[in-house]
């Protein structure tokens with residue numbers, strides 16, 4: 001049986017209902033028309049002005065692109081246009097009020113009907129400022145939507161939502177209410193109510209560098225400023241960390257795809273003892289991203305893990321890392337959306353990986369070493385495949401640079417299931433396979 005507490009909570013959620021007022025007025029946003037008249041909506045002009053004044057948006061937006069997601073009657077879109085921005089307003093339903101206001105104001109705001117999940121940089125480009133106000137709680141997949149917002153943002157996104165907790169009630173773990181039916185405000189199109197911590201965590205996790213709470217009002221509204229870039233470094237002379245290595249966190253390769261949710265593991269040398277997720281600043285192509293993991297793994301050696309920042313162009317991109325009071329480290333290049341292809345792989349020789357006997361591997365040694373030419377610069381431990389007979393081996397070393405004849409050494413471990421006897425060794429990358437090199441598995 002439900003407790004009184006949960007009954008009270010459910011009643012409170014259901015009472016958050018503004019539909020009657022909305023139906024009576026016919027407009028959500030109030031609107032001042034050029035003839036001096038004002039259309040009164042559920043949100044008064046004073047309230048709208050107050051909401052806008054709380055946002056860190058410059059008054060002069062000339063030369064800037066702004067996206068307003070969930071524009072409804074369009075008050076925020078038209079306000080951004082008045083500041084000089086080129087504005088795209090998007091909503092998942094076409095709102096006649098928006099069209100009316102657009103005509104009356106002589107607006108040039110571009111208006112498109114799209115679902116938030118379908119608004120991609122390929123379709124609409126990227127924006128200096130993205131507004132996503134009052135939309136998140138309407139969504140079943142709030143984190144996915146905030147990831148979309150991050151990918152569309154070059155500078156600043158303002159994300160505002162209903163939040164389920166009272167002001168600043170800190171809990172040990174973030175949590176979110178889920179509304180299967182009309183529990184929130186008696187409306188069936190409200191799905192999720194994150195608490196304050198959860199909403200902040202979603203924004204950080206989506207790939208923003210810095211996330212700052214702007215307001216958490218008594219009517220359960222919270223707005224967050226989400227920045228793609230770190231604040232400029234001060235002119236400290238503290239020594240920069242040394243960046244040793246950066247790999248794909250799951251497959252140990254150097255290739256990354258912007259089409260997937262991918263994480264980088266990087267290793268830093270720093271004599272500092274206090275590194276944590278708040279004072280380590282990775283950056284690629286100017287986009288910062290907050291680490292999800294920072295740990296000391298050796299003497300002065302730190303491992304950090306972080307999401308590949310959304311919005312990177314295809315190509316070799318430099319990762320750099322700075323600490324809160326240092327300049328940036330040396331760069332380490334990652335291959336982002338770079339196709340890995342080879343036209344001609346030549347396997348010159350192979351031997352046991354422990355006693356170096358050519359053409360024979362001992363089962364108990366479990367390792368093979370080989371030399372292959374024709375690999376592209378972005379060949380890595382994940383995309384290079386090594387087979388001994390039908391068994392797939394696990395490469396754990398790939399010589400970074402080819403020797404003078406173009407060959408790179410690969411060391412690979414073989415599985416315990418490997419059968420003894422004669423077997424051909426081959427190296428493959430994508431569709432291309434090398435010549436076969438005859439081997440014997442002994443022991």
Ligand SMILES: C[S@@+](CC[C@H](N)C(=O)[O-])C[C@H]1O[C@@H](n2cnc3c(N)ncnc32)[C@H](O)[C@@H]1O
Nearest residue numbers: 070071072091092093114115116133134135138
């Ligand atoms: C509460 S209103 C917010 C209006 C305005 N942004 C504001 O904050 O004053 C929510 C708006 O989000 C739109 N919306 C809801 N789900 C959406 C989705 N999946 N994609 C795009 N817009 C959506 C609704 O149609 C509506 O216009």
